[in-house]
Amino acid sequence: MLVLERYKRNPNRREAYHVLSAIDCLKEQRYEAGIDAIRAAEHVEPIPEGVVLMRGLHDDITVGELREALRKVVRAPDDSSA
Numbered sequence: 001m002l003v004l005e006r007y008k009r010n011p012n013r014r015e016a017y018h019v020l021s022a023i024d025c026l027k028e029q030r031y032e033a034g035i036d037a038i039r040a041a042e043h044v045e046p047i048p049e050g051v052v053l054m055r056g057l058h059d060d061i062t063v064g065e066l067r068e069a070l071r072k073v074v075r076a077p078d079d080s081s082a
Contacts, residue, residue, distance in 0.1 A: 004063045011066065017047045017058035019066050026073045 004011055011019065018041035025034030047058070 010062045013058050014047050015041050016061045023069050
């Protein structure tokens, strides 16, 4: 996301798809799969064939929205202190 912010642009749908996939992997504690999803975004891998025609969050999302989604995962509330 830093690269997108540096160039002052929002992600294209392919980049957004892979970053959202990585965030979902983090939520599920599938860290290796998350790293793979980020690599897919960096290496310009296409959206999977079964998803390419489907509309979703990855179509119109901003860098700020991606950052907020990541922040929610990274800074999830700790329920054990209640």
